[in-house]
Amino acid sequence: MSDQLKPKFDINGLITAVAVDDVTGDILMLAHMNEEALAATLETGRVTYYSRSRQSLWVKGETSGHIQELVGMRVDCDQDAVIVRVKQTGAACHLGRRSCFFRAVEPDGNLVDIAEA
């Protein structure tokens, strides 16, 4: 098995990135990175994604100030997904919530808002 990062980008040139809060261990958000975003994240220590809607590089928090400072990165067995462990400033979610995953799904499909600490 490779001991070098050799990401398996999908047909759109992307891998999936899961951001985890370094303090709480909670999953904050899920987004995507292209080769440039991944390299920028590792080089600058500022987590950078690729925005599929804007079709451009997206330095997280560049406009909102809600930056993500890279603490560590992991890659999965088939190298098509990474975890970025981050120091999150402010809210990761564009709705102002700490995490994008602020709703629990009940077995019947009802969504329940999770109170945050």
Next chain:
Amino acid sequence: MSDQLKPKFDINGLITAVAVDDVTGDILMLAHMNEEALAATLETGRVTYYSRSRQSLWVKGETSGHIQELVGMRVDCDQDAVIVRVKQTGAACHLGRRSCFFRAVEPDGNLVDIAEA
């Protein structure tokens, strides 16, 4: 905002699912669900994915015995990703590792195997 689960499936009819170990809180793996897999997961409590390679429903652990019992599910703000919190039997990774994310990525792109507890 909707208080009902209304997943935003992609062009292939899939959403991303991140499995988290209920005991440790660690991310175990990342996979995909179609509408049928998502419904089966909620109905049966056995985490079920859609295998993109086999193009079929994939009841996790059906052959290996390494099942995932659903403890809870969360959905993100735009409903294109879910977290499944699971009781994992055995290894989540097909390589026999507890988690698929067993390698750290160093800034220079080197991968370092993470010792497991």
